[in-house]
Amino acid sequence: MGDTITGNDIIKAFEEWCPKHLAFDWDKVGLQIGTLNKKVDNVMVTLDVLENVVDEAIEKDVDLIISHHPIIFKPLEQINPDQPKGRAIQKLLKHDISVYAAHTNLDVVEGGVNDAMAKAVGVETTSPLLKTDKEKLIKLTVFVPADYADALKEAIHQAGAGHIGAYSHCSFSIDGQGQFKPSDASDPFIGEQGKLEKVEEKRVETILPQRLLKPVLQAMEEAHPYEEVAYDLYPLLNEGRSIGVGRIGELPEPMTLKDFSEQVKRGYDIPNLRVVGNLDKKVKKVALLGGSGEKYIHLAKRNGADVYITGDMTLHPAQEALEMGLSIIDPGHHVEKVMKQVVKSYLDARFNAENKQLTIYESNANTEPFQFLYNQR
Structure with missing residues:
Protein backbone atom coordinates (compact mmCIF):
# COMPACT_ATOMS: atom_id res chain seq x y z
CA MET A 1 0.00 0.00 0.00
CA GLY A 2 1.37 3.41 -0.91
CA ASP A 3 1.84 6.42 1.33
CA THR A 4 -1.01 8.75 2.17
CA ILE A 5 -1.78 11.13 -0.70
CA THR A 6 -3.04 14.62 0.05
CA GLY A 7 -4.77 17.16 -2.12
CA ASN A 8 -1.55 19.19 -2.09
CA ASP A 9 0.37 16.19 -3.46
CA ILE A 10 -2.09 15.78 -6.32
CA ILE A 11 -2.22 19.43 -7.30
CA LYS A 12 1.55 19.86 -6.98
CA ALA A 13 2.01 17.00 -9.44
CA PHE A 14 -0.74 18.34 -11.71
CA GLU A 15 0.79 21.84 -11.81
CA GLU A 16 4.17 20.43 -12.80
CA TRP A 17 2.44 19.65 -16.09
CA CYS A 18 -0.22 22.37 -16.14
CA PRO A 19 1.00 25.39 -14.14
CA LYS A 20 -1.38 28.21 -13.27
CA HIS A 21 0.86 30.85 -14.84
CA LEU A 22 -0.17 29.57 -18.29
CA ALA A 23 -3.73 30.80 -17.69
CA PHE A 24 -4.93 34.11 -19.09
CA ASP A 25 -4.86 36.95 -16.55
CA TRP A 26 -8.67 37.26 -16.56
CA ASP A 27 -9.17 33.59 -15.76
CA LYS A 28 -10.10 31.99 -12.44
CA VAL A 29 -7.96 28.92 -11.88
CA GLY A 30 -6.73 27.00 -8.87
CA LEU A 31 -8.46 25.95 -5.66
CA GLN A 32 -12.01 27.33 -5.57
CA ILE A 33 -13.78 25.45 -2.80
CA GLY A 34 -12.48 23.53 0.22
CA THR A 35 -8.93 22.65 1.20
CA LEU A 36 -6.04 20.68 -0.25
CA ASN A 37 -4.65 20.00 3.23
CA LYS A 38 -6.39 16.65 3.58
CA LYS A 39 -6.06 12.99 2.65
CA VAL A 40 -7.49 12.17 -0.77
CA ASP A 41 -8.57 8.70 -1.85
CA ASN A 42 -10.94 9.52 -4.71
CA VAL A 43 -10.64 12.19 -7.40
CA MET A 44 -13.21 13.01 -10.08
CA VAL A 45 -12.38 14.88 -13.29
CA THR A 46 -15.17 16.85 -14.93
CA LEU A 47 -15.79 19.50 -17.55
CA ASP A 48 -18.33 21.39 -15.42
CA VAL A 49 -19.30 21.49 -11.75
CA LEU A 50 -23.10 21.47 -11.90
CA GLU A 51 -25.38 20.08 -9.20
CA ASN A 52 -25.71 16.69 -10.93
CA VAL A 53 -21.90 16.42 -11.01
CA VAL A 54 -21.77 17.20 -7.28
CA ASP A 55 -24.40 14.52 -6.62
CA GLU A 56 -22.28 12.04 -8.59
CA ALA A 57 -19.21 13.03 -6.56
CA ILE A 58 -21.11 12.47 -3.30
CA GLU A 59 -22.27 9.06 -4.49
CA LYS A 60 -18.70 8.06 -5.37
CA ASP A 61 -17.27 9.41 -2.09
CA VAL A 62 -15.03 11.84 -3.97
CA ASP A 63 -12.62 14.01 -1.98
CA LEU A 64 -11.40 16.28 -4.80
CA ILE A 65 -12.96 17.46 -8.07
CA ILE A 66 -10.69 18.75 -10.84
CA SER A 67 -12.77 20.69 -13.34
CA HIS A 68 -12.09 22.55 -16.56
CA HIS A 69 -14.77 25.21 -16.21
CA PRO A 70 -14.54 27.10 -12.90
CA ILE A 71 -17.57 26.79 -10.63
CA ILE A 72 -16.85 30.35 -9.44
CA PHE A 73 -16.02 32.68 -12.32
CA LYS A 74 -17.84 35.91 -11.50
CA PRO A 75 -17.97 37.21 -7.90
CA LEU A 76 -20.82 35.63 -5.94
CA GLU A 77 -23.30 38.01 -4.38
CA GLN A 78 -24.78 35.24 -2.25
CA ILE A 79 -24.65 31.49 -1.63
CA ASN A 80 -28.32 30.65 -1.56
CA PRO A 81 -29.23 26.94 -1.30
CA ASP A 82 -32.60 27.77 -2.88
CA GLN A 83 -30.66 28.36 -6.15
CA PRO A 84 -28.84 25.62 -8.10
CA LYS A 85 -25.31 27.04 -7.72
CA GLY A 86 -25.80 27.83 -4.04
CA ARG A 87 -27.17 24.33 -3.49
CA ALA A 88 -24.19 22.78 -5.27
CA ILE A 89 -21.73 24.79 -3.17
CA GLN A 90 -23.59 23.89 0.02
CA LYS A 91 -23.37 20.18 -0.85
CA LEU A 92 -19.66 20.44 -1.65
CA LEU A 93 -18.92 22.07 1.71
CA LYS A 94 -21.19 19.70 3.64
CA HIS A 95 -19.50 16.63 2.15
CA ASP A 96 -15.97 18.08 2.36
CA ILE A 97 -15.40 17.92 -1.41
CA SER A 98 -12.76 20.34 -2.67
CA VAL A 99 -12.91 21.85 -6.16
CA TYR A 100 -9.88 22.84 -8.23
CA ALA A 101 -10.22 24.47 -11.67
CA ALA A 102 -7.76 24.30 -14.58
CA HIS A 103 -9.21 26.41 -17.39
CA THR A 104 -7.17 28.35 -19.96
CA ASN A 105 -3.95 26.85 -18.61
CA LEU A 106 -5.31 23.42 -19.58
CA ASP A 107 -6.17 24.86 -23.01
CA THR A 132 0.75 33.85 -26.04
CA ASP A 133 4.33 33.22 -24.88
CA LYS A 134 7.61 31.42 -25.46
CA GLU A 135 8.90 28.57 -23.33
CA LYS A 136 11.64 29.60 -20.90
CA LEU A 137 14.80 27.55 -21.39
CA ILE A 138 17.48 26.45 -18.91
CA LYS A 139 20.98 25.08 -19.48
CA LEU A 140 21.95 22.20 -17.19
CA THR A 141 25.65 21.49 -16.59
CA VAL A 142 26.49 18.38 -14.57
CA PHE A 143 29.82 16.77 -13.66
CA VAL A 144 29.90 12.96 -13.73
CA PRO A 145 32.54 10.19 -13.71
CA ALA A 146 33.45 9.42 -17.31
CA ASP A 147 32.23 5.81 -17.16
CA TYR A 148 28.73 6.97 -16.11
CA ALA A 149 28.31 9.87 -18.55
CA ASP A 150 26.42 7.96 -21.25
CA ALA A 151 23.92 6.48 -18.78
CA LEU A 152 23.34 9.87 -17.20
CA LYS A 153 22.81 11.56 -20.57
CA GLU A 154 20.30 8.91 -21.60
CA ALA A 155 18.38 9.37 -18.34
CA ILE A 156 18.06 13.14 -18.59
CA HIS A 157 17.21 12.93 -22.29
CA GLN A 158 14.44 10.44 -21.55
CA ALA A 159 13.12 12.94 -18.97
CA GLY A 160 12.81 15.62 -21.67
CA ALA A 161 16.16 17.42 -21.81
CA GLY A 162 18.15 17.96 -25.00
CA HIS A 163 15.48 18.94 -27.51
CA ILE A 164 16.49 21.65 -30.01
CA GLY A 165 14.03 22.11 -32.86
CA ALA A 166 13.59 18.82 -34.70
CA TYR A 167 16.55 17.22 -32.87
CA SER A 168 16.55 15.23 -29.64
CA HIS A 169 19.32 13.90 -27.34
CA CYS A 170 21.32 17.12 -27.81
CA SER A 171 24.23 17.58 -25.37
CA PHE A 172 27.89 18.59 -25.21
CA SER A 173 30.66 16.91 -23.18
CA ILE A 174 34.25 17.78 -22.33
CA ASP A 175 36.80 15.84 -20.28
CA GLY A 176 38.21 17.15 -17.04
CA GLN A 177 39.33 16.25 -13.56
CA GLY A 178 37.07 16.49 -10.54
CA GLN A 179 38.42 16.94 -7.03
CA PHE A 180 36.79 16.44 -3.61
CA LYS A 181 37.49 15.31 -0.03
CA PRO A 182 34.76 13.22 1.64
CA SER A 183 33.98 14.30 5.20
CA ASP A 184 33.49 12.01 8.17
CA ALA A 185 29.70 12.29 7.66
CA SER A 186 29.85 11.19 4.02
CA ASP A 187 29.32 7.82 2.37
CA PRO A 188 31.43 8.29 -0.78
CA PHE A 189 30.88 6.24 -3.94
CA ILE A 190 34.51 6.92 -4.85
CA GLY A 191 37.33 7.72 -2.43
CA GLU A 192 37.74 7.57 1.34
CA GLN A 193 36.68 9.82 4.18
CA GLY A 194 39.23 12.52 4.94
CA LYS A 195 41.35 11.89 1.83
CA LEU A 196 41.56 14.17 -1.19
CA GLU A 197 40.28 12.37 -4.28
CA LYS A 198 40.83 13.22 -7.95
CA VAL A 199 38.58 11.61 -10.58
CA GLU A 200 38.46 11.68 -14.37
CA GLU A 201 35.05 13.24 -15.08
CA LYS A 202 33.01 14.66 -17.92
CA ARG A 203 31.26 17.99 -17.94
CA VAL A 204 27.90 17.36 -19.62
CA GLU A 205 25.78 20.27 -20.85
CA THR A 206 22.25 20.18 -22.22
CA ILE A 207 19.17 22.36 -22.59
CA LEU A 208 15.63 21.92 -21.27
CA PRO A 209 12.37 23.84 -20.89
CA GLN A 210 11.81 25.22 -17.41
CA ARG A 211 8.59 23.21 -17.01
CA LEU A 212 10.63 19.98 -17.14
CA LEU A 213 13.25 21.05 -14.61
CA LYS A 214 11.98 18.88 -11.74
CA PRO A 215 11.71 15.57 -13.66
CA VAL A 216 15.07 16.16 -15.37
CA LEU A 217 16.83 16.85 -12.07
CA GLN A 218 15.16 13.80 -10.54
CA ALA A 219 16.40 11.65 -13.44
CA MET A 220 19.87 13.15 -13.07
CA GLU A 221 19.97 12.39 -9.33
CA GLU A 222 18.82 8.79 -9.88
CA ALA A 223 21.34 8.11 -12.67
CA HIS A 224 24.33 9.81 -11.01
CA PRO A 225 26.54 7.55 -8.86
CA TYR A 226 27.66 10.26 -6.41
CA GLU A 227 26.07 10.92 -3.04
CA GLU A 228 26.22 14.66 -3.80
CA VAL A 229 25.77 15.72 -7.41
CA ALA A 230 27.64 18.79 -8.65
CA TYR A 231 25.59 20.67 -11.23
CA ASP A 232 24.78 24.22 -12.40
CA LEU A 233 21.61 25.75 -13.83
CA TYR A 234 21.70 28.77 -16.16
CA PRO A 235 18.56 30.66 -17.29
CA LEU A 236 18.83 31.35 -21.01
CA LEU A 237 17.75 34.25 -23.20
CA ASN A 238 17.21 31.83 -26.08
CA GLU A 239 13.51 31.55 -26.90
CA GLY A 240 11.92 28.13 -26.72
CA ARG A 241 8.85 26.89 -28.53
CA SER A 242 5.80 29.08 -28.86
CA ILE A 243 2.95 28.29 -26.51
CA GLU A 336 -13.98 20.06 -24.38
CA LYS A 337 -15.04 16.95 -22.44
CA VAL A 338 -11.95 15.35 -24.00
CA MET A 339 -10.08 16.88 -21.06
CA LYS A 340 -11.48 14.26 -18.69
CA GLN A 341 -9.49 11.40 -20.21
CA VAL A 342 -6.38 13.59 -20.61
CA VAL A 343 -6.28 14.59 -16.93
CA LYS A 344 -7.16 11.09 -15.71
CA SER A 345 -4.37 9.55 -17.79
CA TYR A 346 -1.84 12.04 -16.44
CA LEU A 347 -2.80 11.46 -12.81
CA ASP A 348 -2.87 7.69 -13.27
CA ALA A 349 0.65 7.82 -14.68
CA ARG A 350 1.86 9.93 -11.75
CA PHE A 351 0.18 8.13 -8.89
CA ASN A 352 -0.83 4.67 -10.07
CA ALA A 353 2.14 3.57 -12.15
CA GLU A 354 3.38 1.00 -9.63
CA ASN A 355 0.36 0.24 -7.46
CA LYS A 356 -3.19 1.46 -7.07
CA GLN A 357 -2.99 4.35 -4.64
CA LEU A 358 -5.59 6.76 -5.96
CA THR A 359 -8.98 6.16 -7.56
CA ILE A 360 -9.61 8.61 -10.39
CA TYR A 361 -13.05 8.85 -11.96
CA GLU A 362 -14.20 10.56 -15.12
CA SER A 363 -17.54 12.18 -14.40
CA ASN A 364 -20.45 10.49 -16.17
CA ALA A 365 -22.99 13.20 -15.34
CA ASN A 366 -24.38 14.93 -18.44
CA THR A 367 -23.67 18.67 -18.47
CA GLU A 368 -24.48 19.26 -22.17
CA PRO A 369 -27.59 21.51 -22.10
CA PHE A 370 -28.48 21.13 -25.79
CA GLN A 371 -30.62 18.41 -27.34
CA PHE A 372 -31.14 17.75 -31.04
CA LEU A 373 -34.58 17.16 -32.54
CA TYR A 374 -34.95 15.66 -35.99
CA ASN A 375 -37.87 15.77 -38.41
CA GLN A 376 -39.65 12.45 -38.69
CA ARG A 377 -40.24 11.62 -42.36
Missing part, protein backbone atom coordinates in the same frame (compact mmCIF):
# COMPACT_ATOMS: atom_id res chain seq x y z
CA VAL A 108 -2.61 26.17 -23.49
CA VAL A 109 -0.50 23.35 -22.07
CA GLU A 110 1.06 20.77 -24.37
CA GLY A 111 -1.09 17.64 -24.29
CA GLY A 112 -4.09 19.56 -22.91
CA VAL A 113 -7.55 20.29 -24.27
CA ASN A 114 -6.63 21.60 -27.71
CA ASP A 115 -4.04 18.92 -28.43
CA ALA A 116 -6.57 16.26 -27.41
CA MET A 117 -9.19 17.85 -29.66
CA ALA A 118 -6.76 17.85 -32.60
CA LYS A 119 -5.76 14.23 -32.03
CA ALA A 120 -9.40 13.10 -31.79
CA VAL A 121 -10.17 14.34 -35.32
CA GLY A 122 -6.90 13.33 -36.99
CA VAL A 123 -5.16 16.71 -37.18
CA GLU A 124 -1.38 16.23 -37.14
CA THR A 125 1.80 18.29 -36.63
CA THR A 126 0.12 21.09 -34.76
CA SER A 127 1.33 24.44 -33.44
CA PRO A 128 -0.53 27.10 -31.41
CA LEU A 129 -3.13 29.12 -33.27
CA LEU A 130 -2.85 32.12 -30.94
CA LYS A 131 0.69 32.42 -29.57
CA GLY A 244 -0.64 29.45 -26.76
CA VAL A 245 -4.28 28.53 -27.24
CA GLY A 246 -5.87 26.73 -30.15
CA ARG A 247 -4.00 24.58 -32.62
CA ILE A 248 -3.37 24.60 -36.35
CA GLY A 249 -2.21 21.57 -38.28
CA GLU A 250 -3.01 19.35 -41.23
CA LEU A 251 -4.92 16.24 -42.13
CA PRO A 252 -2.86 13.38 -43.58
CA GLU A 253 -4.78 13.71 -46.87
CA PRO A 254 -7.28 16.27 -48.20
CA MET A 255 -10.94 15.35 -47.76
CA THR A 256 -14.26 17.03 -48.44
CA LEU A 257 -15.73 19.30 -45.81
CA LYS A 258 -18.67 16.90 -45.54
CA ASP A 259 -16.46 13.85 -44.92
CA PHE A 260 -14.33 15.75 -42.43
CA SER A 261 -17.45 16.94 -40.60
CA GLU A 262 -18.51 13.31 -40.22
CA GLN A 263 -15.01 12.49 -38.94
CA VAL A 264 -15.34 15.30 -36.38
CA LYS A 265 -18.68 13.86 -35.20
CA ARG A 266 -17.10 10.46 -34.68
CA GLY A 267 -13.97 11.88 -33.05
CA TYR A 268 -15.91 13.94 -30.51
CA ASP A 269 -18.70 11.39 -30.10
CA ILE A 270 -21.47 13.87 -30.84
CA PRO A 271 -24.80 13.37 -32.67
CA ASN A 272 -24.76 16.60 -34.67
CA LEU A 273 -22.85 19.75 -35.51
CA ARG A 274 -23.18 22.94 -37.54
CA VAL A 275 -21.19 23.56 -40.71
CA VAL A 276 -20.46 26.73 -42.69
CA GLY A 277 -19.12 26.37 -46.24
CA ASN A 278 -19.29 24.26 -49.38
CA LEU A 279 -19.60 20.63 -48.27
CA ASP A 280 -17.86 19.41 -51.44
CA LYS A 281 -14.82 21.65 -50.92
CA LYS A 282 -11.56 19.85 -50.12
CA VAL A 283 -9.97 20.73 -46.79
CA LYS A 284 -6.51 19.88 -45.45
CA LYS A 285 -5.22 22.63 -43.15
CA VAL A 286 -7.29 22.76 -39.97
CA ALA A 287 -7.43 25.34 -37.17
CA LEU A 288 -9.28 24.59 -33.96
CA LEU A 289 -9.97 26.16 -30.60
CA GLY A 290 -11.94 24.53 -27.81
CA GLY A 291 -14.77 26.50 -26.27
CA SER A 292 -15.91 29.80 -27.77
CA GLY A 293 -13.52 30.87 -30.51
CA GLU A 294 -15.48 32.88 -33.03
CA LYS A 295 -13.34 36.00 -32.49
CA TYR A 296 -10.35 34.17 -33.99
CA ILE A 297 -11.82 33.48 -37.45
CA HIS A 298 -9.50 36.07 -39.04
CA LEU A 299 -6.47 34.56 -37.30
CA ALA A 300 -7.43 31.13 -38.60
CA LYS A 301 -7.75 32.54 -42.12
CA ARG A 302 -4.42 34.41 -41.92
CA ASN A 303 -2.74 31.17 -40.89
CA GLY A 304 -4.00 29.50 -44.05
CA ALA A 305 -6.67 27.29 -42.52
CA ASP A 306 -9.21 25.73 -44.88
CA VAL A 307 -11.56 24.97 -41.99
CA TYR A 308 -11.86 26.15 -38.40
CA ILE A 309 -13.34 24.04 -35.60
CA THR A 310 -14.75 25.96 -32.65
CA GLY A 311 -17.91 26.26 -30.57
CA ASP A 312 -20.59 28.86 -29.91
CA MET A 313 -20.53 30.47 -33.36
CA THR A 314 -23.06 33.27 -33.83
CA LEU A 315 -24.70 34.54 -37.01
CA HIS A 316 -22.58 37.47 -38.12
CA PRO A 317 -19.13 35.92 -37.56
CA ALA A 318 -20.38 32.80 -39.40
CA GLN A 319 -21.50 34.97 -42.32
CA GLU A 320 -18.14 36.76 -42.30
CA ALA A 321 -16.27 33.43 -42.38
CA LEU A 322 -18.41 32.27 -45.30
CA GLU A 323 -17.66 35.45 -47.26
CA MET A 324 -13.89 35.15 -46.69
CA GLY A 325 -13.87 31.51 -47.81
CA LEU A 326 -13.18 29.97 -44.39
CA SER A 327 -15.23 26.87 -43.63
CA ILE A 328 -16.46 26.47 -40.05
CA ILE A 329 -17.33 23.36 -38.08
CA ASP A 330 -19.13 24.12 -34.83
CA PRO A 331 -19.36 20.93 -32.75
CA GLY A 332 -20.44 22.86 -29.65
CA HIS A 333 -18.64 23.96 -26.51
CA HIS A 334 -19.13 20.67 -24.72
CA VAL A 335 -16.58 18.78 -26.83
